[in-house]
Amino acid sequence: MARRRNANEDEIKLVQEDSDREESPETNSGIRITVSDVDEDSSGSSTTGTPSRIEEEYHVTPLHLTIRQKLCSRKYKRRCWWLTVAILGTLCILAVSVPLGLWSSRPKEQCRDFEDAPAEEYEEYPFLYFAESGQLDFCQRGETKLEATLGINHDYVARQKVDYYLYSSEAILNITRKDVNCLRIEWDGISTEGTPLKDCYKLGDANWYGAYELYNQQWTFNESFGESMDMNPFLPHDYLSDNNRNAFGPVLHPLWLTSTGVGILVDKDVELHVTIDNEYDTRDDYRRELCIQALPFEVECNPRSSSKIPLHYTLCIFDTIAETAQNFLENYIQHPTGTPSPEVFREPIWSTWAEYKTEIDESKLEDFYKSIRDHNFPISQLEIDDGYSAEYGDLSFDDNKFPNGLNDLASQVNLTAWVHPFVNIPATDFSKALGGHYFLPGYAGHSVSLVRWWHDYGAVINYVDAATADWQWNRLETFRTQYGLVSFKFDAGEVTYLPKCVYIENVTHPVMFAEAYARFVGALSDSVSSRAEVRVGYFTQDLPIFVRMLDRNSTWELSYHGLQSVVTAALSFGIAGYSFVLPDMIGGNDSPDSRLFMRWVQLNAFLPVMQFSVVPWRYNDDEVVDCAWRMVELHGRLHDEVFESLTNESIEHGYPIIRPIWWLVSTNDNVPPGDPVFTINDQFLIGENIMAAPILTERTDRLVYFPPGTSWLAEMPAIYNDGTQFEGGATHNFTVPLTDTLYFRRSQSLVPPSPVP
Numbered sequence: 001m002a003r004r005r006n007a008n009e010d011e012i013k014l015v016q017e018d019s020d021r022e023e024s025p026e027t028n029s030g031i032r033i034t035v036s037d038v039d040e041d042s043s044g045s046s047t048t049g050t051p052s053r054i055e056e057e058y059h060v061t062p063l064h065l066t067i068r069q070k071l072c073s074r075k076y077k078r079r080c081w082w083l084t085v086a087i088l089g090t091l092c093i094l095a096v097s098v099p100l101g102l103w104s105s106r107p108k109e110q111c112r113d114f115e116d117a118p119a120e121e122y123e124e125y126p127f128l129y130f131a132e133s134g135q136l137d138f139c140q141r142g143e144t145k146l147e148a149t150l151g152i153n154h155d156y157v158a159r160q161k162v163d164y165y166l167y168s169s170e171a172i173l174n175i176t177r178k179d180v181n182c183l184r185i186e187w188d189g190i191s192t193e194g195t196p197l198k199d200c201y202k203l204g205d206a207n208w209y210g211a212y213e214l215y216n217q218q219w220t221f222n223e224s225f226g227e228s229m230d231m232n233p234f235l236p237h238d239y240l241s242d243n244n245r246n247a248f249g250p251v252l253h254p255l256w257l258t259s260t261g262v263g264i265l266v267d268k269d270v271e272l273h274v275t276i277d278n279e280y281d282t283r284d285d286y287r288r289e290l291c292i293q294a295l296p297f298e299v300e301c302n303p304r305s306s307s308k309i310p311l312h313y314t315l316c317i318f319d320t321i322a323e324t325a326q327n328f329l330e331n332y333i334q335h336p337t338g339t340p341s342p343e344v345f346r347e348p349i350w351s352t353w354a355e356y357k358t359e360i361d362e363s364k365l366e367d368f369y370k371s372i373r374d375h376n377f378p379i380s381q382l383e384i385d386d387g388y389s390a391e392y393g394d395l396s397f398d399d400n401k402f403p404n405g406l407n408d409l410a411s412q413v414n415l416t417a418w419v420h421p422f423v424n425i426p427a428t429d430f431s432k433a434l435g436g437h438y439f440l441p442g443y444a445g446h447s448v449s450l451v452r453w454w455h456d457y458g459a460v461i462n463y464v465d466a467a468t469a470d471w472q473w474n475r476l477e478t479f480r481t482q483y484g485l486v487s488f489k490f491d492a493g494e495v496t497y498l499p500k501c502v503y504i505e506n507v508t509h510p511v512m513f514a515e516a517y518a519r520f521v522g523a524l525s526d527s528v529s530s531r532a533e534v535r536v537g538y539f540t541q542d543l544p545i546f547v548r549m550l551d552r553n554s555t556w557e558l559s560y561h562g563l564q565s566v567v568t569a570a571l572s573f574g575i576a577g578y579s580f581v582l583p584d585m586i587g588g589n590d591s592p593d594s595r596l597f598m599r600w601v602q603l604n605a606f607l608p609v610m611q612f613s614v615v616p617w618r619y620n621d622d623e624v625v626d627c628a629w630r631m632v633e634l635h636g637r638l639h640d641e642v643f644e645s646l647t648n649e650s651i652e653h654g655y656p657i658i659r660p661i662w663w664l665v666s667t668n669d670n671v672p673p674g675d676p677v678f679t680i681n682d683q684f685l686i687g688e689n690i691m692a693a694p695i696l697t698e699r700t701d702r703l704v705y706f707p708p709g710t711s712w713l714a715e716m717p718a719i720y721n722d723g724t725q726f727e728g729g730a731t732h733n734f735t736v737p738l739t740d741t742l743y744f745r746r747s748q749s750l751v752p753p754s755p756v757p
Helices: 053-058 063-071 074-097 106-112 321-331 342-346 362-374 430-435 466-483 511-522 563-575 594-604 622-653
Strands: 011-014 031-034 127-130 135-140 143-152 156-161 164-167 172-177 182-191 198-202 208-212 229-233 252-258 262-266 272-279 287-294 308-317 349-351 381-384 415-419 422-424 450-453 456-460 487-490 546-548 684-686 690-692 701-705 711-716 725-727 731-735 743-746
Touching: 106 135, 106 143, 135 308, 143 308, 208 563, 252 321, 262 321, 287 308, 308 321, 321 622, 342 622, 362 381, 415 466, 422 430, 430 456, 466 487, 466 511, 487 511, 563 594, 563 684, 594 622, 622 684
Parallel strands: 349 381, 381 415, 415 487
Antiparallel strands: 011 127, 127 135, 135 143, 143 198, 156 164, 164 172, 172 182, 182 308, 198 287, 208 252, 229 272, 252 262, 262 308, 272 287, 422 456, 450 456, 684 690, 690 743, 701 731, 711 725, 711 743
């Protein structure tokens, strides 16, 4: 909802900021204000001899006063008053016409005012803010690159000082220029009562990208939620268990990018809610907007120290989306402090889940390991999934299922075990944990809260509490050494499984639990954490651990969380700063047919980690086994060539291993806004020199778009590996047999890249 702009509104062009300056004629050269009011004396005549305060302070030339002074001589005094009435009448018509949209193009015209301005006079990326309407326009070389309406539902009251604006309910907006490319938007004093304040950004014709996991994991944000989305808390959810398909997923970062080079990053401690609104306004008739709000989470439950909350975020614009993404990743998002196990990168993980579900036992585990070895597949680690313990929450193997323990097998292969934050009531350690206050507390004086998870009801271990974390660390270490395990798969951790209306000491934001859970894993010994995996992430990009995608369905379709969504999720993880992405199990969580399985293993060959659970020999087809074996071999070669060096680049710059193809777009390429490079969701880059284009449908052919600015050579299949160069900016059709895959190398990168120093 865009507020109407009053005809007498101060029109403010902010082109530079100095937060320490005083409001004086000498220090306001960076602000231009056009004021349409007229100072008059008590007799009704204009005071033309002395400049008004506004004229003097801001060096405004009141042209309408000058005209009247020249025409209103005594000789023509009667005619002069008629002329004055006519002028005032015209001004009144203009005042009425503003809300009707007759000035609707004015902001864009003002952005164009900056097109030919000398660099020393204006910043490269000026912005325009109209305080009464809340209209913000971000300009780039004379064009409006972003349109927004700030402070919706709150009325403008006054301008307190330079760059500070007071709105109703005592909400104060401060807009400052952080640097030549970025602004800081800071709302303070937002009331938790009444109509919430929100800032809305018009999606327009640009493609938008969100840095988070979704069920309908479309690559462009514009397509993920349909025409609109109700207010949604920006928190990590298990959208598979709570059946909320529009909820944000377990891995997320409050960052949005646009194909026009704009980026929005919300501060960590903001109680953020997100909506997509469809609104009508005087400028466009129809506008679809991304709206962000600061609203208290469960305010009716949790005690609050203040009834005021902030909404702070950074807004940047660069020439290309690649520059914008690189700026946020390098300067605003934490970089990994190290890398996980190189062995897990290079050789696949094998999980018991798809083959055995919860029916795993000692004999089946040994058969599983033997079958992998009999087919000559490498193993980085063998993961014992759900069903090994007698009760959920016990950190021990059920003696009835594993009478001889694991020690013999542990001496032959790296073993990991599935763990989670829940302890069900029948578990051995439930009473001990209850007595030690190691669970999240209960409501209204109760000692514990039970939450429903996918295996009945359980209490939740309080990873936020330091004493509890120490207790759990000792339990895990005892479990690990007793059975010869090397590490763990940490499941869950989302706010979906937090008890409602419970006050957790030192937790001011629900996502702090997910962050504490991930950081607990990162704080384990290097030998354990380097092989561990989590499935939650919020401002934890610095942890050198694997971050897993949520379970995938065994289907092709992107919108049903199938094979195609693996690519879009990996790309979204990357722009969120999570480089060490662990795709879900090859083939998904169910029983894929052989065609889907083969295409899935071909895709995962290009991703940082491969994880099998459905075994290739399940299909009794040598062609399937041979395809899987060749893809594992390809993955190992890619690791040796590029993955290892790219992990170092992630540490130094924060850049992801898996990158969108628009990563290569530069200013010199002159790529138009509608270029396919911004919407393609089934191709991706490994670094900058390898482009994967696997088949992700039931067809055996596909179109491949080559990013502009460079040429490419086909590596696989062999029929295309004949030295033919494919020029950037063109699209070609390729036929790829079911047993093969498709990828390319930049023609100038025939020599494998050297590691980043």
